[in-house]
Amino acid sequence: MATITATAQKSSPPGILAGAAVRKLLVLALLAAVLVPFAVTRWSSGAWPEALTVDVSGPLADVSDWIIDNRDSHPLFLYFLGHVSNVVVIAVRAVYLALLAVGWAGVTAVAALVAWRVAGVRLALGTAVAFLVCGLLGMWVPTMQTLALMVVAVAASVLVGALLGLAAGLSDRMERLLRPVLDTMQVLPAFAYLLPVVLVFGIGVPAAVLATVIYAAPPMARLTSLGLRGADKEVLEAVESLGSTARQRLLTARIPLARKELLLGINQTIMMALSMAVIASVIGAGGLGDRVYQALASVDVGAALAAGVPIVLLAVVLDRVTGAAGARLGQAPAPNSRALWSAALAAAAVVAVAGRLAGRLEWPVNWVVGIADPVNRAVDWMTAHLYTGVPVVGGTADWAGRFTTWVLDPLRDGLQWLPWWSVLLAVAALAWLIGTWRTALTAVLAMAAIGVLGVWDQSLDTLSQVLAAVAVTLVIGFATGIAAARSDRVERLLRPVLDVFQTMPQFVYLIPVVALFGVGRAPAVAAAIVYALPAVVRITAQGLRRVDPAALESARSLGATSAQQLRQVQLPLARRALLLAVNQGVVLVLAVVIIGGLVGGGALGYDVVFGLAQGDLATGLVAGAAIVCLGLMLDRVTQPTERRAKKGA
Amino acid sequence: MRMSRVSRVSRMLRAGTTGPHRTRPPRTRTGRTRPKRAAAGAGALLLLTLTGCGAADMTKQASPFANAQGARTVTLSVQSWVGAQANVAVAQYLLEHELGYRVDTVQVDEVPAWDALSQGRVDAILEDWGHPDQEQRYVEDKKTIARGGDLGVTGHIGWFVPTYFAEQHPDVTDWKNLNKYADQFRTPESGGKGQLLDGSPSYVTNDKALVKNLKLDYKVVFAGSEAAQITQIKQFAKQKKPFLTYWYTPQWLTEQVPMTEVKLPPYKEGCDADPAKVACAYPHTPLQKYLNADFAEKGGKAADFLKKFKWTTEDQNEVALMIADQKLTPRQAAKKWVDSHESTWRSWLP
Numbered sequence: 001m002a003t004i005t006a007t008a009q010k011s012s013p014p015g016i017l018a019g020a021a022v023r024k025l026l027v028l029a030l031l032a033a034v035l036v037p038f039a040v041t042r043w044s045s046g047a048w049p050e051a052l053t054v055d056v057s058g059p060l061a062d063v064s065d066w067i068i069d070n071r072d073s074h075p076l077f078l079y080f081l082g083h084v085s086n087v088v089v090i091a092v093r094a095v096y097l098a099l100l101a102v103g104w105a106g107v108t109a110v111a112a113l114v115a116w117r118v119a120g121v122r123l124a125l126g127t128a129v130a131f132l133v134c135g136l137l138g139m140w141v142p143t144m145q146t147l148a149l150m151v152v153a154v155a156a157s158v159l160v161g162a163l164l165g166l167a168a169g170l171s172d173r174m175e176r177l178l179r180p181v182l183d184t185m186q187v188l189p190a191f192a193y194l195l196p197v198v199l200v201f202g203i204g205v206p207a208a209v210l211a212t213v214i215y216a217a218p219p220m221a222r223l224t225s226l227g228l229r230g231a232d233k234e235v236l237e238a239v240e241s242l243g244s245t246a247r248q249r250l251l252t253a254r255i256p257l258a259r260k261e262l263l264l265g266i267n268q269t270i271m272m273a274l275s276m277a278v279i280a281s282v283i284g285a286g287g288l289g290d291r292v293y294q295a296l297a298s299v300d301v302g303a304a305l306a307a308g309v310p311i312v313l314l315a316v317v318l319d320r321v322t323g324a325a326g327a328r329l330g331q332a333p334a335p336n337s338r339a340l341w342s343a344a345l346a347a348a349a350v351v352a353v354a355g356r357l358a359g360r361l362e363w364p365v366n367w368v369v370g371i372a373d374p375v376n377r378a379v380d381w382m383t384a385h386l387y388t389g390v391p392v393v394g395g396t397a398d399w400a401g402r403f404t405t406w407v408l409d410p411l412r413d414g415l416q417w418l419p420w421w422s423v424l425l426a427v428a429a430l431a432w433l434i435g436t437w438r439t440a441l442t443a444v445l446a447m448a449a450i451g452v453l454g455v456w457d458q459s460l461d462t463l464s465q466v467l468a469a470v471a472v473t474l475v476i477g478f479a480t481g482i483a484a485a486r487s488d489r490v491e492r493l494l495r496p497v498l499d500v501f502q503t504m505p506q507f508v509y510l511i512p513v514v515a516l517f518g519v520g521r522a523p524a525v526a527a528a529i530v531y532a533l534p535a536v537v538r539i540t541a542q543g544l545r546r547v548d549p550a551a552l553e554s555a556r557s558l559g560a561t562s563a564q565q566l567r568q569v570q571l572p573l574a575r576r577a578l579l580l581a582v583n584q585g586v587v588l589v590l591a592v593v594i595i596g597g598l599v600g601g602g603a604l605g606y607d608v609v610f611g612l613a614q615g616d617l618a619t620g621l622v623a624g625a626a627i628v629c630l631g632l633m634l635d636r637v638t639q640p641t642e643r644r645a646k647k648g649a
Numbered sequence: 650m651r652m653s654r655v656s657r658v659s660r661m662l663r664a665g666t667t668g669p670h671r672t673r674p675p676r677t678r679t680g681r682t683r684p685k686r687a688a689a690g691a692g693a694l695l696l697l698t699l700t701g702c703g704a705a706d707m708t709k710q711a712s713p714f715a716n717a718q719g720a721r722t723v724t725l726s727v728q729s730w731v732g733a734q735a736n737v738a739v740a741q742y743l744l745e746h747e748l749g750y751r752v753d754t755v756q757v758d759e760v761p762a763w764d765a766l767s768q769g770r771v772d773a774i775l776e777d778w779g780h781p782d783q784e785q786r787y788v789e790d791k792k793t794i795a796r797g798g799d800l801g802v803t804g805h806i807g808w809f810v811p812t813y814f815a816e817q818h819p820d821v822t823d824w825k826n827l828n829k830y831a832d833q834f835r836t837p838e839s840g841g842k843g844q845l846l847d848g849s850p851s852y853v854t855n856d857k858a859l860v861k862n863l864k865l866d867y868k869v870v871f872a873g874s875e876a877a878q879i880t881q882i883k884q885f886a887k888q889k890k891p892f893l894t895y896w897y898t899p900q901w902l903t904e905q906v907p908m909t910e911v912k913l914p915p916y917k918e919g920c921d922a923d924p925a926k927v928a929c930a931y932p933h934t935p936l937q938k939y940l941n942a943d944f945a946e947k948g949g950k951a952a953d954f955l956k957k958f959k960w961t962t963e964d965q966n967e968v969a970l971m972i973a974d975q976k977l978t979p980r981q982a983a984k985k986w987v988d989s990h991e992s993t994w995r996s997w998l999p
Binding site for chain 1: 836851888973976
């Protein structure tokens with residue numbers, strides 16, 4: 001709780017706004033004075049009162065049974081969902097077969113040449129190397145399976161997202177309707193909604209693709225809407241004055257003007273989809289994710305890494321290529337671009353045909369480099385020597401033990417000891433101080449919903465893990481971010497590290513984390529920190545670097561030391577970025593603390609894993625809903641909402 | 650009815666593009682929209698022909714990665730433990746090299762695997778530890794799953810302590826003395842009580858009820874996955890620390906970290922009927938194979954082979970140990986076993 005309170009106080013600037021904050025608190029205090037005595041006399045327990053919970057396990061079990069019994073007979077499944085599933089299967093299969101038919105040389109050539117035309121020679125080389133490394137690691141076929149799945153999922157996400165974004169960009173009513181939905185989906189941990197998708201579609205590729213689409217479409221929708229709404233007014237008026245119709249305006253002006261946002265949307269969608277590739281392996285996505293997951297079963301970190309590296313490579317390459325394409329959008333195309341494009345395509349075709357004729361479609365078996373053994377030896381050495389008994393500092397297991405006993409336990413027990421109404425009150429106060437009464441209401445309602453679902457204690461357990469992880473993440477993240485903002489060299493060194501950790505599937509480092517910290521909540525927290533740190537570092541560094549140089553210059557001319565500049569100019573001016581870092585940190589940490597259910601994190605994460613493993617909709621879905629509420633609450637509490645100044649624009 | 654849906658969609662699209670203005674489109678544009686609408690219609694039609702008209706039963710759809718090179722394919726479910734990987738590895742090797750099939754494997758948890766099996770996404774489960782509810786639903790009622798016979802391996806779940814600890818304190822192997830050792834089994838995660846380490850949520854466990862009903866001063870700590878549990882056990886064993894864990898045999902880890910079972914009150918038929926009142930040990934379960942009903946009938950040689958597949962606990966452990974301990978790939982391990990046990994597997998071939 002401490003960190004969030006601290007930032008909340010920092011974020012309310014002195015003067016007029018402080019008055020507003022006091023007023024808000026007074027209103028809350030008044031409300032509390034009326035409601036709390038009533039609640040206490042009525043339900044005097046500290047935990048969420050039994051009388052206010054609704055047991056949904058019975059109806060949920062019925063729903064689950066109904067779906068299983070009717071899945072092969074009811075028209076809803078036969079005439080609608082069945083077709084959806086079928087289209088997905090056919091599309092993925094078509095892409096997969098095409099990739100196999102082109103062969104490894106062909107795929108590599110096509111990818112490299114497209115990257116060359118879109119993003120330049122250096123990225124083309126990088127792309128080629130990335131694909132060849134996938135093959136060298138012995139992961140060619142799984143990579144193609146994942147690629148096929150990704151192509152279909154990304155295409156569907158972009159389509160769905162663009163349509164939603166179009167609707168929201170053109171109609172204010174749709175915008176009002178979609179905004180909260182998209183906002184919510186943005187903070188959902190993917191693990192939370194795997195179960196309903198699996199129940200309807202069964203284990204397999206269709207379920208994996210649909211879960212990916214649900215996860216990856218929202219950024220596209222948001223950015224499309226943003227792009228359409230952000231179009232230059234004057235250009236639009238000029239176009240309008242030419243007597244064009246609404247449709248012409250849309251096609252010739254608004255959409256082209258929104259190209260940058262659209263491309264950024266595609267970029268975001270691809271990244272989200274790839275990060276889902278491994279999580280979806282839990283529900284049968286196959287491909288690289290499945291290799292990671294299977295390797296983990298035999299505690300084989302090296303093999304998991306061999307499958308994780310291609311995912312990282314794909315993510316980095318796709319990110320850079322779409323990013324470069326976005327940066328090049330404004331420039332005029334080279335005069336002979338059409339000729340170069342056809343040359344590139346012809347070259348790719350030649351390579352593919354050559355590969356075919358040479359009978360070399362499949363990656364040669366003896367061109368495989370095993371990295372599993374050395375990696376496993378390294379991990380073994382690390383865990384053997386760091387686990388315990390390191391002189392002076394103690395081993396990682398000792399740290400984990402102390403962290404559990406002195407931080408996690410008191411935090412959890414404290415939260416669970418607090419009377420339920422005081423938790424609601426604290427949430428309301430925090431959310432209102434940073435945001436508006438709307439965000440406060442959403443946050444309180446989300447928290448209350450958790451109580452009503454009857455998972456109050458587990459949720460507070462999860463919350464305590466999130467808070468502890470966020471605190472550590474922010475301390476390390478801000479420190480590193482400040483270092484990166486102040487030194488170019490540090491930033492250059494950090495960049496690849498951040499890239500890798502941002503895209504590395506969390507499953508890969510779950511096992512080393514257990515080997516270092518033992519089973520329990522500590523490894524879950526550690527994994528969450530590893531995952532959330534890159535985003536926090538990035539946002540902090542960017543925010544600090546964007547601070548107006550003139551302000552810094554004047555501070556310097558007044559003789560401020562470098563520490564003073566940082567404390568009194570840079571940090572206050574970068575407040576927005578820092579708050580955003582907190583918000584992102586919280587959302588990312590929650591996502592991984594949930595996955596921490598796989599390494600002994602317990603609480604809601606365990607319930608979700610249990611629900612998935614046992615096909616138990618009641619446990620899994622209730623826990624999933626509670627996670628959604630928790631995510632919503634945490635997001636609203638840390639999200640400074642702008643006054644709706646932009647609304648008219 | 651199908652066409653009407655398509656035209657409604659295209660109407661919706663048009664309404665969307667006119668946006669907030671809601672003006673009637675001028676006459677001149679209708680000419681331009683027609684080809685587009687036609688294109689949308691054609692697209693939708695194509696989609697419907699692709700998927701086949703009428704009903705689409707998604708419970709009968711195969712994996713898109715199956716049969717990729719025009720070969721006959723069998724899809725096997727691999728559960729997350731290595732013993733199951735060993736079964737599948739050997740079955741896969743023989744199906745591919747002796748019978749000319751292509752084998753796909755999918756990793757699925759136990760209960761969802763039953764569901765996948767009934768839908769035909771998976772053709773066979775080679776090692777099942779007993780799921781009476783699912784058996785009733787799919788084998789007896791819906792008849793979408795057929796029994797495939799014994800695997801030949803007997804599984805047993807129990808509570809185990811490391812043998813190095815049991816040798817120093819022989820009386821720990823009786824549950825009545827467990828409370829005496831509770832403080833030695835303490836960890837930060839279990840707080841003031843002793844820790845009973847449990848594994849993956851997909852496994853059958855009565856441990857919470859057992860701890861309560863036997864009045865033990867222990868807390869069940871769920872590792873959340875078998876991988877996490879194994880990692881933790883190995884770390885404990887490296888330091889010769891005492892621990893108490895839910896475990897099962899056959900399991901390759903017992904070869905690396907010798908473990909001794911703690912005797913719980915003996916198992917009697919039906920003593921575990923009420924999950925809340927269980928106060929007895931886990932049964933010995935002859936592990937079973939299950940096949941998708943259609944596959945069992947029409948699966949040809951592959952189905953016959955999988956029905957005959959039967960080996961011993963020692964065989965399974967040998968392969969499992971090669972995978973988990975010597976870090977051979979399942980394929981290499983299977984090859985090694987197959988090369989040296991021809992007499993065993995010859996009899997499985999149809």
